[in-house]
Amino acid sequence: xxxxxxxxxxxxxxxxxxxxxxxxxxxxxxxxxxxxxxxxxxxxxxxxxxxxxxxxxxxxxxxxxxxxxxxxxxxxxxxxxxxxxxxxxxxxxxxxxxxxxxxxxxxxxxxxxxxxxxxxxxxxxxxxxxxxxxxxxxxxxxxxxxxxxxxxxxxxxxxxxxxxxxxxxxxxxxxxxxxxxxxxxxxxxxxxxxxxxxxxxxxxxxxxxxxxxxxxxxxxxxxxxxxxxxxxxxxxxxxxxxxxxxxxxxxxxxxxxxxxxxxxxxxxxxxxxxxxxxxxxxxxxxxxxxxxxxxxxxxxxxxxxxxxxxxxxxxxxxxxxxxxxxxxxxxxxxxxxxxxxxxxxxxxxxxxxxxxxxxxxxxxxxxxxxxxxxxxxxxxxxxxxxxxxxxxxxxxxxxxxxxxxxxxxxxxxxxxxxxxxxxxxxxxxxxxxxxxxxxxxxxxxxxxxxxxxxxxxxxxxxxxxxxxxxxxxxxxxxxxxxxxxxxxxxxxxxxxxxxxxxxxxxxxxxxxxxxxxxxxxxxxxxxxxxxxxxxxxxxxxxxxxxxxxxxxxxxxxxxxxxxxxxxxxxxxxxxxxxxxxxxxxxxxxxxxxxxxxxxxxxxxxxxxxxxxxxxxxxxxxxxxxxxxxxxxxxxxxxxxxx
Numbered sequence: 068x069x070x071x072x073x074x075x076x077x078x079x080x081x082x083x084x085x086x087x088x089x090x091x092x093x094x095x096x097x098x099x100x101x102x103x104x105x106x107x108x109x110x111x112x113x114x115x116x117x118x119x120x121x122x123x124x125x126x127x128x129x130x131x132x133x134x135x136x137x138x139x140x141x142x143x144x145x146x147x148x149x150x151x152x153x154x155x156x157x158x159x160x161x162x163x164x165x166x167x168x169x170x171x172x173x174x175x176x177x178x179x180x181x182x183x184x185x186x187x188x189x190x191x192x193x194x195x196x197x198x199x200x201x202x203x204x205x206x207x208x209x210x211x212x213x214x215x216x217x218x219x220x221x222x223x224x225x226x227x228x229x230x231x232x233x234x235x236x237x238x239x240x241x242x243x244x245x246x247x248x249x250x251x252x253x254x255x256x257x258x259x260x261x262x263x264x265x266x267x268x269x270x271x272x273x274x275x276x277x278x279x280x281x282x283x284x285x286x287x288x289x290x291x292x293x294x295x296x297x298x299x300x301x302x303x304x305x306x307x308x309x310x311x312x313x314x315x316x317x318x319x320x321x322x323x324x325x326x327x328x329x330x331x332x333x334x335x336x337x338x339x340x341x342x343x344x345x346x347x348x349x350x351x352x353x354x355x356x357x358x359x360x361x362x363x364x365x366x367x368x369x370x371x372x373x374x375x376x377x378x379x380x381x382x383x384x385x386x387x388x389x390x391x392x393x394x395x396x397x398x399x400x401x402x403x404x405x406x407x408x409x410x411x412x413x414x415x416x417x418x419x420x421x422x423x424x425x426x427x428x429x430x431x432x433x434x435x436x437x438x439x440x441x442x443x444x445x446x447x448x449x450x451x452x453x454x455x456x457x458x459x460x461x462x463x464x465x466x467x468x469x470x471x472x473x474x475x476x477x478x479x480x481x482x483x484x485x486x487x488x489x490x491x492x493x494x495x496x497x498x499x500x501x502x503x504x505x506x507x508x509x510x511x512x513x514x515x516x517x518x519x520x521x522x523x524x525x526x527x528x529x530x531x532x533x534x535x536x537x538x539x540x541x542x543x544x545x546x547x548x549x550x551x552x553x554x555x556x557x558x559x560x561x562x563x564x565x566x567x568x569x570x571x572x573x574x575x576x577x578x579x580x581x582x583x584x585x586x587x588x589x590x591x592x593x594x595x596x597x598x599x600x601x602x603x604x605x606x607x608x609x610x611x612x613x614x615x616x617x618x619x620x621x622x623x624x625x626x627x628x629x630x631x632x633x634x635x636x637x638x639x640x641x642x643x644x645x646x647x648x649x650x651x652x653x654x655x656x657x658x659x660x661x662x663x664x665x666x667x668x669x670x671x672x673x674x675x676x677x678x679x680x681x682x683x684x685x686x687x688x689x690x691x692x693x694x695x696x697x698x699x700x701x702x703x704x705x706x707x708x709x
Contacts, residue, residue, distance in 0.1 A: 077120035081141070084123070084132055092159050093138070096145050096152075110225040111217050119144045122205070122212040129249065130208060135160075136201040139167030140209075147175065163199070170202035173513070188470045190236050192462040195512050203240060210237045211249050214256040223260075230260040254312035262315075269311045269318075272325045280308075280332065287390045288334060294357045300350070301339035308332045330387070333397040337406045347402045348373050351384050354400050362388035365395065463514045473510055477535045480506040483518045484539035491539065492546050495521035507533050525550065528690040555594035562597065565604050574615065581607075581614045586698055599663045601691065601699075603677055647684065649674050649706045658682040664689035674704035 078097070082090045109115060123137050138160050146152045146168050157165035173196040197203045210233045217226050234257035241250040259266045284306045295302055309317075309331055317328050336358070340350050351373055358364075368387035376382045384400040461473050463482065473481055479499075483506075484491030496505050498517040510516065526546040534540055566573045579590070585602075587593040596602045647658065658674065664686040666672050671687040675695055684706060685692060696703055 074114070074117045074120065077117065077124065081120055081123050081137070084127060084137055085134070089134070089138065089160070093141065096142060099145070110222055111213075111220050113216065115147075116144045118209075118212065118216075121216070122209045125212045126205070126208045130204055130246065133201060135163040135167060136205055138164045139171065139201070140205050143168050143171040146172070167199050167202055167205070170197045170199055171205065173197070174202065174206055177513070188462050188472045190239065191460070191472075192470065192512060193236065194240070195462065204244065204246075207237050207241050207244070207246065207249060211241075211253060214253065214260075218259075226260055230257050233257065234261075251310045251312070255310055258312045258315055265315050265318075266311055269314050269325060273308070273311070273314075273331075276331075283391070283394070284332065284334070287396055290361055291336065291358060294361065295336075295354065298353070298357065300354065302354075303337055303339075305335050305337070306332050307335060329395040330397045333399055335399045335401070335406065338400075338402045340402050347404070351400045351402065355384055355386060358388060358398055358400070359386065362390055362396075364388050368397075461510050461512045461514075463510050463512070463516050466515065466517050474535055477510050478506065478533055479504060479508045479510070479516065479518070480530060481534050481536050481539045482510060482516050484534065484542050485536070486518060488542050488546070490518055490520060491542055492526055493520040493522060493524045495519050495524045506530075529688075551591055551595050554598035555591045558594035558597035562594075562604060562607065565608060569608065571608065571612070577611060577615045577618060580618065581611050584614060585610070596691075596694075599661065599691065600677055600683065601675070601695065647672075647674075647706055648709055649682070649704050658684050661685045661689065661691075663691050668708055672706050672708075674706040675699070676702040676704065 082093070085093065107115060109118075119141055123140055126133075126137060126140065142152075142156050142160070142164065146156065153165055153168055156168060174193060177193065177196060193206070194203060197206075210229070213229060214233060217229070220226050233253050238250050238253040238257070241247075241253065255266075288304050288306075292304065314325070314328055314331065317330075318325065321327070336354055338347075338350050338354065340347055365387045368385070370383075370385035372383050372385070382401065382405045385397060386400075387395050387397050390396040459475055461475055461477060462470055463473065464470055465486075471482070471485060473485075479497040480491065480494055482497065483494035494506055496503060496519045497508070498504065498519065499508060499510070499514050501515075503519070526543050528547060530543050531540055534543065563573060582590050582593045585593065587596075593602075597604060597607065649658075659682070660666050661675070661683045666684050666686045672684050673687060673692070675683045675685055677683055682704070685695070689695075
C-alpha cells in the first residue's frame, strides 16, 4: 500500500525536473484531483498517481529527462478521470504534451479490449496508436516500474498476466529501441514470476560460483593484459555475466544442467585506438592473434563482424578459446567506438534472438528511432521527433476483441470475406464502432468492425473493385463463377422443357453449333444470357431449327414471324406513365430493370429491346453491356431518367 509521506517525497523529486512555471501549473492540476482519485488502488494495491510518479523518476534515471514525456505521463493520470482536461493541457503545456496524453489514452483503450497480446498485430497496433515515440517509451517505463514493485504481491494471477504481456510486448519493443538493460530486466522478471524454480536455481548457482568465477576470470585475463601492455596497446578488459533468462534459454536449447553451460560470461577486450576504420580493424586482428597464441581457439566459433558488419551496424570480433582448466571462454575484441555502439543499441543480436525483421513500415520506423536514440546521449533530439509513420497496414478488432491485419485501403467487404466466404457473399454492410456503414467503407487502425448480412444479397462483379485483398477477390470470382453455373443449369433446364413442349428433339451437336454461330466462346455464357433474358427462348428454338436444317441439308426459311421494327415495337408499348425517357423522347414505355446490374435512379443507363420480354434497362457499366452492344447493337436504345 502507498504511504502518503512517500508520495509527497516523490512529488518533490519529480518537481525538481521542471521549470518553476511548469511546476506551478502541475501543482494546480494535482490539487484539482479528487479524494477518490488519490485513494484509488489497482489490482496490486498501488495508487495509479503514485505509480506515475515512480515511473517518472525511473524514466529520468534510465531513459532521459524529457519535459513533454514527463508532463504527459503525470497529466495522463488526471485526464483518465477527466477527459475534458486535455484541451486545458494543450493550452497550459503545449500541443506535444496533449498529443502524448492522447497517445497514452489510446493505448489504455486498446488494453481494455481484452485482446490477446500474443500476436505481432497487437504489438504493431500499439506502436501505430502511439502518435509520438515518447508514448511507447512511457509505456515501457511504466511496465518495468510495475514489475519492480510487485515482487511480493499476493495477487499472483494479476502478476502473471502483467508479466506475460511485458515479456511478449514490451521486451521486444525495448530491444528495438535500444533499451537493452530494460529488455534484459523484463526477461529476468518474466522468468522469476512465471517460472520461479529455474530462476531461483540459476540465481543460487550464480551466487555460489561468483567468487570462483571472478578468480577464474583474473587467471584468464592476466596473461592477456601482460601481452597487450608489452605490445603497446591502450585498452581495458571487462567481463559480462549473462542474464539469468539467457542462461535458462541456453540450458533448454542445449538440454543441459547449469554446470554444463560453458559460456556463462564473456570477456571483452576494448581498445582505445584512433577513429580510423583501417587502423581499428588491424589492431583488433593483432589482439586476436595474441589471444589465440595463448589459448587454443575453436575455429567453428569464430565470428568476424569486422570485415562485414551486421546489417544493423554491429562491429566486433568474437572467438571462443580453451582457457585454464579446459574451460571454453568467449572473447570479444572491439574498439571503444564499436563498444559504444554495441552498448547503446545497434548490436544486441536482435535479428537472431527472437525479434524478427518483417520489413514493414513499423519495423523500419523503429530502426530509425533506435538510430536517433544512439546518436544523442541526452535524448534531447527525441523531444522533436515524431512518429511520421505512413501506415501500410491497418489493424481492426472483431466484436470479440480479436485483432486482424489488412493492407491500407481495405473495406468492410474485405473484412467480411476474411471472416468467412458465406459472410462475404451475403454482406449487406457493417458497423464500425457502432455506426452503420456501407460495404465500401474503408477500415482504419483501432476500428471495431461488425458485419451485417442479408440473405437476399449475392456477389456482384463490381465488388472486385471494392475489395483490396487478393483473398477477397479470389472468393468473389469463385462465387460469381458458381452463380453463372447455377444460372446456366436453370437456363438449360428451361430450354429442355420448351423443346419438350414443342416436341423437338434436343441434339447436343446442334446446340454446340448454334452457340458458335451466335458468337459465344463458352456454352455457359450462352445459357447465362438466356437466364438474364438477353436471349429469348423462342428465338433460340427457331435458330436451333435453322442450324439443324443446315446440318441436315434441308435449309428452310425462318419459321418465326419477322420482328417488328424497333420504332414500331417501342410505339406499340408506349403509354403516358413512367419515370424514364427512352430514345426519340418516348415516355411511359413498358420496361423492366435488368437483374444482371439492378440499375438505380441516377445511374447512367441504356435500353435493350428483347423480342418477347419488352425493354430491359441496363447500367452503362453493366457486366453484359459490352457484349450486348457488340452483338446486338441494333437493339440498343438511348435512355435517361425523367
